[in-house]
Amino acid sequence: MRRLLTVLAAGVPLAAAVYLPTASAESQDGSASTPFVCSAPSVKAPAGTRVEAVTAVSQTGGTITGTGVLGGTVSGVPAYCEVTVTLTHPGAGDHAKVRTWLPVSGWNGRFQGLGGAAYLAGDNGVALGTAVKNGYAAVSTDAGVGDALDTSWALNSEGRVNTALLKNFASRSQHEGAVVGKEVVDGVYGKGPAYSYFTGCSTGGRQGYMEAQRYPDDYDGILADAPAVNWDEFEVATLWPQVVMNYEKTYPSRCEFDAFTNAAVKACDSLDGVKDGLVDDPSRCDFEPRRLIGTKVVCEGKELTITAADATVVGKIWDGPRTASGEKLWSGVPIGADLTALAGLTPPASDGSVTGAPFPVPAAWVKLWVAKDPALDLSKITYDRFAQLFKQSQAEYDKVIGTDDPDLSGFRKSGGKLLSWHGQADQYIPTQGTVKYRERVEREMGGAKRVDDFYRLFLAPGTNHCGLNGADGSADGLAALTAWVEHGKAPRTLPATLINASQQKVTRDLCSYPQVSRYKGHGDLALASSFRCVSLSRR
Numbered sequence: 001m002r003r004l005l006t007v008l009a010a011g012v013p014l015a016a017a018v019y020l021p022t023a024s025a026e027s028q029d030g031s032a033s034t035p036f037v038c039s040a041p042s043v044k045a046p047a048g049t050r051v052e053a054v055t056a057v058s059q060t061g062g063t064i065t066g067t068g069v070l071g072g073t074v075s076g077v078p079a080y081c082e083v084t085v086t087l088t089h090p091g092a093g094d095h096a097k098v099r100t101w102l103p104v105s106g107w108n109g110r111f112q113g114l115g116g117a118a119y120l121a122g123d124n125g126v127a128l129g130t131a132v133k134n135g136y137a138a139v140s141t142d143a144g145v146g147d148a149l150d151t152s153w154a155l156n157s158e159g160r161v162n163t164a165l166l167k168n169f170a171s172r173s174q175h176e177g178a179v180v181g182k183e184v185v186d187g188v189y190g191k192g193p194a195y196s197y198f199t200g201c202s203t204g205g206r207q208g209y210m211e212a213q214r215y216p217d218d219y220d221g222i223l224a225d226a227p228a229v230n231w232d233e234f235e236v237a238t239l240w241p242q243v244v245m246n247y248e249k250t251y252p253s254r255c256e257f258d259a260f261t262n263a264a265v266k267a268c269d270s271l272d273g274v275k276d277g278l279v280d281d282p283s284r285c286d287f288e289p290r291r292l293i294g295t296k297v298v299c300e301g302k303e304l305t306i307t308a309a310d311a312t313v314v315g316k317i318w319d320g321p322r323t324a325s326g327e328k329l330w331s332g333v334p335i336g337a338d339l340t341a342l343a344g345l346t347p348p349a350s351d352g353s354v355t356g357a358p359f360p361v362p363a364a365w366v367k368l369w370v371a372k373d374p375a376l377d378l379s380k381i382t383y384d385r386f387a388q389l390f391k392q393s394q395a396e397y398d399k400v401i402g403t404d405d406p407d408l409s410g411f412r413k414s415g416g417k418l419l420s421w422h423g424q425a426d427q428y429i430p431t432q433g434t435v436k437y438r439e440r441v442e443r444e445m446g447g448a449k450r451v452d453d454f455y456r457l458f459l460a461p462g463t464n465h466c467g468l469n470g471a472d473g474s475a476d477g478l479a480a481l482t483a484w485v486e487h488g489k490a491p492r493t494l495p496a497t498l499i500n501a502s503q504q505k506v507t508r509d510l511c512s513y514p515q516v517s518r519y520k521g522h523g524d525l526a527l528a529s530s531f532r533c534v535s536l537s538r539r
Contacts (some may be wrong), residue, residue: 041186048172061076103135137189204224214295229437244317278500461517
């Protein structure tokens with residue numbers, strides 16, 4: 001996944017990219033009860049929808065190239081049958097395509113639903129191909145909306161929010177995709193899946209939590225990572241770094257931001273008892289940015305001196321959004337995360353001046369869904385105006401797309417399992433939002449031990465957004481989830497490869513929250529065997 005975020009370097013930033021779980025669990029007996037024929041099955045419309053079309057196309061497989069700005073490829077995909085079902089909600093004028101890919105041979109008996117990225121509701125083809133390659137029948141829905149940065153559907157011709165498409169994107173299309181996809185599997189193979197899983201990160205992670213909250217019978221297991229829950233809050237909160245820079249009229253360069261990040265990581269590295277290049281819990285790091293005032297840094301051959309204004313900007317970004325009177329609204333960018341992801345700048349003008357370049361996802365949310373004004377000048381937002389927009393987003397959209405209902409009793413009753421990991425250095429979605437949601441679930445449902453029976457969260461030190469999906473780190477969450485669902489083996493730890501501050505690969509067994517990893521006092525710091533999980537009192 002992280003390799004696809006290189007589009008950021010090309011000037012096309014995204015909240016997340018195609019999600020590629022490794023799916024290394026052993027195969028189930030997926031042999032079909034009828035001979036395989038790639039033809040359009042009969043599909044019953046899910047409640048509230050009408051089926052507009054059903055098509056089936058035999059595909060040879062090979063190398064799949066992802067569509068849209070995410071791109072990406074997956075090779076070695078076996079032959080598969082692609083069934084596309086187009087749904088509409090009568091009166092809404094929408095047309096949501098549900099694509100189900102079914103391997104011609106070697107089906108492992110499992111079904112996998114796939115989440116999206118940014119404003120993309122589903123997969124662009126790469127994760128579908130990966131799932132088929134791993135023996136899964138897989139489904140993805142476009143929810144009737146567009147690509148990852150396409151927000152042309154937000155407002156209708158009258159300038160009002162397109163509530164039907166927002167509802168599709170927020171909740172109902174993933175559910176309808178699950179219903180249709182399993183129906184297609186049964187129609188083509190002659191029997192339904194033995195187990196059904198959902199996988200997603202970022203927007204896909206949020207969709208997984210929405211499934212658990214509202215449609216608890218859709219999936220046996222949900223792998224929902226770096227989840228974009230609390231959408232109505234954090235999506236506005238991630239515009240805060242731009243508001244701060246504009247209001248303070250100070251725009252630190254990348255190397256100045258990096259100087260603050262590196263200094264903080266160095267100062268707080270040993271808070272967990274060992275200096276290993278990883279900050280175990282950034283929320284406990286109290287590094288004071290003002291300590292760097294007067295420090296000189298070299299940026300592209302030019303020496304710069306860090307100012308008090310620079311320190312003020314960084315301090316406010318780390319602290320997170322507040323009202324003008326000091327009321328805390330949301331968590332800030334975690335210490336250790338890349339500050340430039342949300343505090344982006346334009347290229348220097350001829351006179352060397354720069355201005356803020358907002359991250360497209362929160363910029364679109366604030367302009368279109370909250371303010372309903374595509375021409376809104378984000379650079380003019382004051383602290384008071386920001387607080388007003390934040391609270392307006394909460395009031396209007398919490399029940400629509402907040403995805404923060406702590407009552408998971410239906411999911412627990414259904415026997416479902418929910419597994420999540422979240423990077424402690426997530427530059428796009430503040431990790432503390434996920435932690436706070438988990439704590440609310442504990443309060444709602446009888447404490448940590450009872451919640452652990454069906455929902456486990458793992459925090460990854462030093463890891464960026466969806467950063468355990470590729471070159472920047474790795475973890476096989478789907479294997480852990482299938483072992484939990486199919487064999488009752490609840491994961492006490494999640495083995496992972498992390499990248500420390502020196503850009504070295506180290507292995508760690510991520511601990512099930514609220515436990516944390518601590519050095520045993522002996523052994524190689526690069527090896528997971530030198531650490532153990534312990535319980536600490538919460539602040």
